[in-house]
Amino acid sequence: MITPTQPEDPTTKLTIWWVGNSNSPWHDEFVRWIIGPDSPRPTEAKWEILYSEDGSPSLPRATGQPIHSPKCKLGIVVWTVPSHGIAELLKHIAATRRTRPGYAHVTAGLASPAERLLISEFGVVAHIQHPKDWASWSALFADQKKTARSISVNRNQSTVTG
Amino acid sequence: MASTAACFWLIDANGTLVYLSPEMLTWLGVEGDVPPSIATAITPDPVMWTGTAANRGHLTRRLHIPATEVKGNAGKHLATEPRVVTAHFVQLAPLLDAPHANDASAGATLILGCLGQYLPDNSVPWSDWFGEQGVREAAKLDEEIAKFRAQQKRHATMLLAGTSPTSRRFRSRVELACRIRCHVGLTGLGGCGAGEIASLIHHASTSAEPLVCLDASLMDSELLEVYASPVIAELRESSNATGTLCLDRFDEMPTDGQARLIEWVETWPERLRLIGIRYDDTSGTKTSLAEPLEILMSTFPIEIPTLASRSADLELIASGLTRTARLSRETNELIRTYPWPGQWEELTAAIRFAAEMATGDRIGREHLPLAIRSYRVSTSTSGQVSTRDNEITIGPPQPTPRDFKLESLDATLSEYEASLIERAMEAADGNKAEAARRLGISRSRLLRKLSGDT
Incomplete structure (x- = not known):
């Protein structure tokens, strides 16, 4: 069965998937940062955050145009670091990177230096250890050059626009 | 320090407040100078430190903060209630091996104070960390890491597979890098699987040493200091420690980050190893590598060939990736002919x-x-389309050796001969004897050719 692709909103520039607990200072500071004056978001651009509490986001598969450049990311996935350990988190990150290539992965939460070493090995580009560290990574968020034609967004998830 | 949410302050050896964090100022309700009554309340009496050897320079004290007046929104002065709070103090001794250790100011002792309660013992998740759950979690983590590394190794082995000369050369290069520990510079097109090759080289050559993988394009000196710390701290603390930094998009690294990296490489030339990944197709944002880093990257350069140049091996690679399923003849044919602009990532995702x-x-x-x-x-010869990032260029097709064709060899040779005679006549100003000399033939033969008689 062929599912028609939903029409793209031309003003949408970046989609961020927030995976895990959103009731945390990391989330609150992130939202405060992207809607505040220091936000890396261009004023005319609309960013959206899609939430996934169950640990595995439903990311759209890149179709059509292949990803030529490492800079061309389809979106950013923010994984919250659980307090009981990172084994399950790393499993989900590895599976997502394998089955849905083309996304930038970020972790947010307290992690020990040994855990951060592993997180980096699993292909996570940024780890936010402190809720106020978001601003240090503005280059990552400003860097995204998503090609709208290669993505179709699952709108069934809750959406927040900044 | 200003960005932290902690309430802390610094006191110098004379008992003067030298720093209060913004959060502490907010908590005190003070703007600008700290009133003397509050300064006295948060400064421990020097007598307290006598006989504290057992505390190793730590003190915990209950502070009585007096009432203060703060300005409200309407300019009214509101008085806060006196408060009692627990504070912890630590004496910070000067570093003996600090670069300015002889400097009098650098040698002064500071006292760090901070507010906060100790967590009650039952609030600390000891069982999560060290109980059955903690042990189970640690075992699960080890399992996930082993599974991930095994899969990366299998993918990298598939990427190296093939019998074509290009694949053989590439494989022998990587195998050599796996046997020695040196700086490695990987180059290729975007999505070429450089990360998997870097991981294979690291784990095969020095599996025991820590590896930090970073996106170098995002690393200014401050971020680099923080995110490379699992490796750099080891190098600083132990004279025998070694470590590897894997730097993706290395040639896009900001210059201050490069400067910091050069400092480290010069400090630990043998112990810090770099694996740099550079892409040929990231135009526009490249900040050329500093010379010392460029030299390091040329220590052992490895060029990852394009999949299009290894079309003879693609069938083998694809069948290795599928494992359980069999590829049809038509699929194999398509895999061989498709140009794979997204390289290894596109191939693995497609399979x-x-x-x-x-x-x-x-x-x-x-x-x-x-x-x-x-x-x-495409069988069309009317034009050629080339895609580079967001630019599409349309131009005449490049001729290939297979395109060679002449209408008539004799006619082409006659045309070429006539053009040479014309040039010789021009050079000799119409003098036929001189033109014949320039052409290396007799005058009579030239005359026959000019008259059209062969």
Whole structure:
């Protein structure tokens, strides 16, 4: 069965998937940062955050145009670091990177230096250890050059626009 | 320090407040100078430190903060209630091996104070960390890491597979890098699988040493200091420690980050190893590598060949990636002819997609992603389209050796001969004897050729 692709909103520039607990200072500071004056978001651009509490986001598969450049990311996935350990988190990150290539992965939460070493090995580009560290990574968020034609967004998830 | 949410302050050896964090100022309700009554309340009496050897320079005290007046929104002065709070103090001794250790100011002792309660023992998740759950979690983590590394190794081995001369050269280069520990510079097109090759080289050559993988394009000196710390701290603390930094998009690294990296490499030339990844197709944002780093990257350069240049090996690689399913003849043909602009990432994603789509143990053309299964080899000679990032260029096709064709060899030779005679006549100002000399033939033969008589 062929599912028609939903029409793209031309003003949408970046989609961020927030995976895990959103009731945390990391989330609150992130939202405060992207809607505040220091936000890396261009004023005319609309960013959206899609939430996934169950640990595995439903990311759209890149179709059509292949990803030529490492800079061309389809979106950013923010994984919250659980307090009981990172084994399950790393499993989900590895599976997502394998089955849905083309996304930038970020972790947010307290992690020990040994855990951060592993997180980096699993292909996570940024780890936010402190809720106020978001601003240090503005280059990552400003860097995204998503090609709208290669993505179709699952709108069934809750959406927040900044 | 200003960005932290902690309430802390610094006191110098004379008992003067030298710093209060913004959060502490807010908590005190003070703007500007700290009133003397508050300064006295948060400064421990020097007598307290006598006989505290058992505390190793730590003190915990209950502070009585007096009432203060703060300005409200309407300019009214509001008085806060006196408060009692627990504070902790630590004496910070000067570093003996600090670069300015002889400087009098650098040698002064500071006292760090901070507010906060100790967590009650039952609030600390000891069982999570050290109990059955903690042990189970640690075992699960080890299992996940082993699984991830095994899969990366299998993928890298597949990427190296092949019998073509290009694949053999590439494989021998990587195998050599796996046997020695040196700086490695990987180059290739975007999506070429450089990360997997870097991981293979690291784990094969020095599996015991810590590896930090970073996106170098985001690393200014401050971020680099923080995110490379698992390796750099080891190098600083132990004279025998070694470590590896894997730097993706290395040639896009900000210059201050490069400067910090050069400092480290000069400090630990043998112990810090770099694996740099550079892409040929990231135009526009490159900040050329500093010379010392460029030299390091040329220590052992490895060029990852394009999949198009290894078309003879693609069938073998694809069948290795599928494992359980069999590729149809038509699928193999398409895999060989498709140009794979997304390189290794596109190939692995396509095979995975096809394996998910196929219901049986056979993968047909129809199971591949639409962009690939709809690909047709162009036979048109009217123009050539080349894509680079967001630019599409249309121009005449480049002639290939297979395009060579003459209408008539005799006619072409006659044309060429006539053009040479014309040039000789021009050079000799119409003098036929001189033109014949310039052409290396007799005058009579030249005259015959000019009259059209062969």
